[in-house]
Amino acid sequence: MEVIVISESNGDLLHPVTAQLVGASSSLGGNITILCPGGKGLSEAAEISGVSKVISVEGDCFQSYDSNAWSKALAPHAEGDLVLTSSSSTGRELASSIAAIRGIPVLQDATNISEGIVVSRPIYSGKVIETSSVKIPCVITLRANSYEASESSGKAEISTVNQTADVTISIRKALERAGEKIDVSEADIIISGGRGMGEPSNFSNLEEVADLLGAAVGASRAAVDTWDEIPHSMQVGQTGKTVTPSLYIAVGISGAIQHLAGMRTSKYIVAINKDPEAPIFGVADYGVVATWEEALPALKNELSALLSN
Amino acid sequence: MMRNMAYEALDFYDIDSMLSEEERMVRDMVRDWVEDRVIPNIEEACRDGVFPDDWRKEIGEMGILGAPLKGYGCPGLSYIAYGLICQELERGDSGVRSFASVQGSLAMYPIHDFGSEEQKEYYLPKMASGEWVGCFGLTEPDYGSNPGDMITRAEDKGDHFLLNGAKMWITNGTIADLAVVWAKLDGEIKGFIVEKGDEGFSAPEMKGKHSLKASVTSELVFQDCKIPKNRILPDVKGLRGPFSCLNNARYGISWGAVGAAQSCFNSAKEYSLSRIQFGHPIASFQLIQNKLSWMLREITKGQLLAYHMGKKKDDGTWIPEQISLAKMNNVDMALEIARMSRDIHGANGILDEYPVMRHMANLESVKTYEGTHDIHNLILGRHITGIQSFTREP
Amino acid sequence: MGVAVLIKQVPDTTSKVSVAGDRVDESSVSKWSISPYDEYALECAMRLKESGYSEVVAITCGPQRSSKALTEAAAVGADSLIHVHVEDSLDSIQVQTLLSAAIKRTGSEIVLCGKQAADTNSGSTGPGIASILDYSCVGVVSEVSVDDGVLVATRQGPSGLEEIEVSAPCLFTFDKGESELRRPNVRGIMMAKKKTVEALTPGDLGVDLGESAVIVNSHSSPPDKPPGQKFEGVSSIATVVQKLRDEANVI
Numbered sequence: 044m045e046v047i048v049i050s051e052s053n054g055d056l057l058h059p060v061t062a063q064l065v066g067a068s069s070s071l072g073g074n075i076t077i078l079c080p081g082g083k084g085l086s087e088a089a090e091i092s093g094v095s096k097v098i099s100v101e102g103d104c105f106q107s108y109d110s111n112a113w114s115k116a117l118a119p120h121a122e123g124d125l126v127l128t129s130s131s132s133t134g135r136e137l138a139s140s141i142a143a144i145r146g147i148p149v150l151q152d153a154t155n156i157s158e159g160i161v162v163s164r165p166i167y168s169g170k171v172i173e174t175s176s177v178k179i180p181c182v183i184t185l186r187a188n189s190y191e192a193s194e195s196s197g198k199a200e201i202s203t204v205n206q207t208a209d210v211t212i213s214i215r216k217a218l219e220r221a222g223e224k225i226d227v228s229e230a231d232i233i234i235s236g237g238r239g240m241g242e243p244s245n246f247s248n249l250e251e252v253a254d255l256l257g258a259a260v261g262a263s264r265a266a267v268d269t270w271d272e273i274p275h276s277m278q279v280g281q282t283g284k285t286v287t288p289s290l291y292i293a294v295g296i297s298g299a300i301q302h303l304a305g306m307r308t309s310k311y312i313v314a315i316n317k318d319p320e321a322p323i324f325g326v327a328d329y330g331v332v333a334t335w336e337e338a339l340p341a342l343k344n345e346l347s348a349l350l351s352n
Numbered sequence: 353m354m355r356n357m358a359y360e361a362l363d364f365y366d367i368d369s370m371l372s373e374e375e376r377m378v379r380d381m382v383r384d385w386v387e388d389r390v391i392p393n394i395e396e397a398c399r400d401g402v403f404p405d406d407w408r409k410e411i412g413e414m415g416i417l418g419a420p421l422k423g424y425g426c427p428g429l430s431y432i433a434y435g436l437i438c439q440e441l442e443r444g445d446s447g448v449r450s451f452a453s454v455q456g457s458l459a460m461y462p463i464h465d466f467g468s469e470e471q472k473e474y475y476l477p478k479m480a481s482g483e484w485v486g487c488f489g490l491t492e493p494d495y496g497s498n499p500g501d502m503i504t505r506a507e508d509k510g511d512h513f514l515l516n517g518a519k520m521w522i523t524n525g526t527i528a529d530l531a532v533v534w535a536k537l538d539g540e541i542k543g544f545i546v547e548k549g550d551e552g553f554s555a556p557e558m559k560g561k562h563s564l565k566a567s568v569t570s571e572l573v574f575q576d577c578k579i580p581k582n583r584i585l586p587d588v589k590g591l592r593g594p595f596s597c598l599n600n601a602r603y604g605i606s607w608g609a610v611g612a613a614q615s616c617f618n619s620a621k622e623y624s625l626s627r628i629q630f631g632h633p634i635a636s637f638q639l640i641q642n643k644l645s646w647m648l649r650e651i652t653k654g655q656l657l658a659y660h661m662g663k664k665k666d667d668g669t670w671i672p673e674q675i676s677l678a679k680m681n682n683v684d685m686a687l688e689i690a691r692m693s694r695d696i697h698g699a700n701g702i703l704d705e706y707p708v709m710r711h712m713a714n715l716e717s718v719k720t721y722e723g724t725h726d727i728h729n730l731i732l733g734r735h736i737t738g739i740q741s742f743t744r745e746p
Numbered sequence: 747m748g749v750a751v752l753i754k755q756v757p758d759t760t761s762k763v764s765v766a767g768d769r770v771d772e773s774s775v776s777k778w779s780i781s782p783y784d785e786y787a788l789e790c791a792m793r794l795k796e797s798g799y800s801e802v803v804a805i806t807c808g809p810q811r812s813s814k815a816l817t818e819a820a821a822v823g824a825d826s827l828i829h830v831h832v833e834d835s836l837d838s839i840q841v842q843t844l845l846s847a848a849i850k851r852t853g854s855e856i857v858l859c860g861k862q863a864a865d866t867n868s869g870s871t872g873p874g875i876a877s878i879l880d881y882s883c884v885g886v887v888s889e890v891s892v893d894d895g896v897l898v899a900t901r902q903g904p905s906g907l908e909e910i911e912v913s914a915p916c917l918f919t920f921d922k923g924e925s926e927l928r929r930p931n932v933r934g935i936m937m938a939k940k941k942t943v944e945a946l947t948p949g950d951l952g953v954d955l956g957e958s959a960v961i962v963n964s965h966s967s968p969p970d971k972p973p974g975q976k977f978e979g980v981s982s983i984a985t986v987v988q989k990l991r992d993e994a995n996v997i
């Protein structure tokens with residue numbers, strides 16, 4: 044089986060998900076070629092083990108992002124039985140367009156791909172897992188971190204093709220991210236603080252972690268009631284917001300029933316509390332018995348190490 | 353995208369399946385609005401004792417005022433749709449439903465049914481859009497259940513009418529742009545339209561209510577109030593005028609009460625499932641289950657009553673006594689459910705974190721206005737026996 | 747020139763979704779709604795209409811029940827409604843082929859849709875259609891407006907938030923928009939009732955669907971989470987972070 048992996052870049056570097064795409068392909072036993080749009084991350088891609096060829100697709104269109112132009116330029120070189128990209132927004136768009144150009148189906152956001160080809164993927168925001176069989180040729184996008192990354196001890200042959208397409212989107216200007224904070228009711232990750240934070244100013248420690256994760260900062264009612272600086276809009280619980288993020292981190296929150304009412308259906312719950320008997324540990328998937336003063340700096344370090352990797 | 357858990361309105365007998373697509377869409381529209389705009393803000397409105405002006409505008413924009421009236425910019429919906437609107441508004445707060453009932457059934461309706469062509473064209477479009485608020489002046493300080501003896505009088509002064517007297521307990525009074533006022537002209541009850549700013553007219557607000565705090569209640573004072581001749585409602589005289597308005601409003605209340613009861617039931621159900629005492633959720637105790645099942649039973653009966661009444665309103669086969677029964681029964685059951693729900697919430701039930709105490713206090717007004725509970729008993733008593741017992745006079 | 751907006755009817759995000767046998771149990775869905783991102787596309791379509799486009803056509807592809815989503819779109823102002831009626835589950839290319847044919851029929855050169863639907867969470871439809879029709883494709887936008895004849899959009903691109911310009915024909919996929927969604931009103935609902943839904947079969951659109959290349963084997967509930975784990979002391983933070991990545995897959 045011919046597998047084409049379209050690499051994902053992170054600025055000028057290769058995004059680590061690319062090696063995971065190769066990892067997934069290797070498990071299927073295919074002959075793997077990586078396409079690097081605009082040649083980004085080329086040398087890193089060539090080092091991924093299990094890759095036989097790396098093709099740098101170069102052309103003017105790769106100067107700025109235009110999914111239609113990019114996929115037109117990439118499609119002629121993506122003639123494999125299986126085309127794989129990451130399920131980031133860009134990955135999904137390229138996958139869909141290339142599939143449409145080739146007239147073949149695309150399956151998005153797979154968490155497992157096995158021979159057949161059988162694909163598992165979460166649907167309904169993770170409430171259901173769908174397993175389906177797809178005929179080759181097809182395009183699949185893979186969720187990051189679903190597969191182990193292939194090691195970087197390879198040395199694939201690198202070639203370059205020149206291929207471009209008309210770009211129809213022009214960028215007028217980069218915009219500042221609106222300074223507004225993410226609202227807890229819309230966030231996929233929430234880190235909340237309770238009375239255990241001691242002072243409202245200590246919430247800045249939660250904000251730093253939130254910034255790393257793209258998370259929203261929430262609060263318990265005790266925090267909202269005690270400190271004017273913490274607005275009611277941040278309150279999670281029975282009389283605050285009911286949230287179902289994929290990750291909820293409760294810091295210095297005891298876990299009163301009214302608080303649990305607003306967050307217990309979160310997909311994963313982490314609790315940081317100095318009291319080993321705190322009821323919050325009863326609902327936590329991962330509980331850490333520690334003070335926030337120790338735990339938050341450590342969390343920040345670990346996360347920045349992991350996320351910059 | 354995440355939202356709060358869906359509000360699942362109790363609908364044990366699947367009334368939903370009997371509604372038309374249009375009725376369901378109107379219901380969902382109002383339900384979403386209440387969810388978004390009323391529930392998060394109602395406690396503040398009650399604390400401040402105001403009916404937020406944004407609500408007036410938004411209710412107007414939804415186009416639900418005067419729901420069953422046709423023409424002149426009015427919605428022309430079915431009576432079932434009107435009932436559903438009341439139900440959803442009152443699930444938020446009886447004060448919000450009161451605003452809409454008074455505007456639609458008590459102020460727009462008499463203009464629509466008894467007004468001159470000129471009056472209809474002038475007032476109704478502005479009232480349907482919520483731009484102008486109306487109120488209904490019947491009750492007086494000394495005449496509540498027997499409005500027939502009212503004191504307020506109108507005199508024909510040739511080129512104008514002169515009004516003297518006072519009305520009390522008038523919903524929307526202070527915020528109203530116009531009042532439909534019932535007064536005696538040559539000993540006979542007639543309807544008059546008084547506009548804000550008319551000479552000799554004022555509408556001071558009544559303060560200190562423990563009920564319907566987010567609804568404005570006022571006095572209407574007429575001291576040689578001068579109004580043009582074209583402000584009389586030409587096509588009705590006697591108590592039939594105000595009573596036919598009340599019939600429509602009472603019908604709406606029979607649905608509204610269901611909404612308030614659904615809200616109290618929901619809160620009781622959720623609370624009892626999460627409150628743990630003696631090691632178990634209180635919902636697992638038989639006494640609590642008995643209460644919940646009683647609520648379910650009464651609400652379901654009330655829904656069927658309101659629905660059937662709506663069908664009769666829509667096909668015109670109703671009599672006023674049937675509406676009396678529906679209003680009386682449904683408000684009574686809602687009040688009982690509010691009290692029971694309050695009980696289930698224990699001490700928490702007295703907090704404004706939960707809607708139950710507010711509904712309970714509101715429903716006390718609802719029990720009294722639009723004909724007190726017992727006045728409806730007397731109406732039914734007269735219907736059964738043929739003997740009126742309102743007064744000892746023959 | 748008209749604007750086409752593609753909408754899909756999905757279980758409301760607040761309603762429970764359960765699996766019965768090996769399929770999602772549609773009969774247990776308490777409320778069906780327009781998929782949330784599509785609602786932003788619809789809102790934008792209405793705004794574009796207010797800024798001068800002649801009409802908004804709402805198009806859906808799905809089973810009988812989904813025509814209600816069109817009526818809801820009409821209640822907030824969509825002018826005409828097309829329902830491509832199919833009861834079977836289709837693969838991505840089949841859906842895109844049908845919708846492309848429907849768009850072609852309307853002649854719309856501006857197409858708006860959600861970046862992904864709330865049921866399948868895929869996000870294949872918009873970009874795929876753009877490729878089939880050879881329209882420009884701008885993904886993950888929060889706003890589209892017209893400035894001196896060109897279309898201006900705010901998008902979340904790979905290099906961050908940016909303002910871009912593009913000319914029609916173009917397809918935009920919507921993220922959560924910046925503008926507040928309009929509410930329906932009674933007038934809209936009454937008008938919606940009067941609007942007819944043009945129901946089309948694949949045959950009417952001249953599309954031969956052929957066989958789906960994707961067969962859904964099963965739907966299942968996600969595996970139960972491992973029981974909660976509790977760690978003593980700050981040194982465990984590293985372990986927890988690693989588990990959040992490897993076991994929970996949430997960061």
Ligand SMILES: Cc1cc2nc3c(=O)[nH]c(=O)nc-3n(C[C@H](O)[C@H](O)[C@H](O)COP(=O)(O)OP(=O)(O)OC[C@H]3O[C@@H](n4cnc5c(N)ncnc54)[C@H](O)[C@@H]3O)c2cc1C
Binds near residue numbers: 238239264301305
């Ligand atoms: C009707 C009603 C509605 C309510 N609604 C809500 C609601 O919507 N949301 C809500 O949250 N609550 C609600 N409550 C309040 C709820 O009962 C609790 O009082 C509240 O959640 C407690 O907040 P907390 O956990 O922050 O504070 P506490 O219970 O005081 O807990 C503080 C925790 O911080 C820990 N801690 C202290 N210092 C540190 C440290 N240095 N490092 C780490 N941990 C530390 C402690 O061990 C303790 O567990 C409601 C209550 C009622 C009666």
Ligand SMILES: Cc1cc2nc3c(=O)[nH]c(=O)nc-3n(C[C@H](O)[C@H](O)[C@H](O)COP(=O)(O)OP(=O)(O)OC[C@H]3O[C@@H](n4cnc5c(N)ncnc54)[C@H](O)[C@@H]3O)c2cc1C
Binds near residue numbers: 490491496717721727
């Ligand atoms: C919040 C609020 C808003 C209102 N809004 C309006 C409004 O917009 N417009 C308006 O015109 N009015 C309005 N009302 C007034 C309302 O309609 C009257 O309060 C109602 O008709 C009862 O009159 P009453 O309060 O004078 O009570 P009364 O008539 O004095 O009754 C007192 C008690 O005596 C009982 N009773 C009276 N007569 C008999 C009898 N014959 N036999 C047995 N029992 C009897 C009653 O059932 C009641 O229990 C409002 C009232 C409230 C509380």
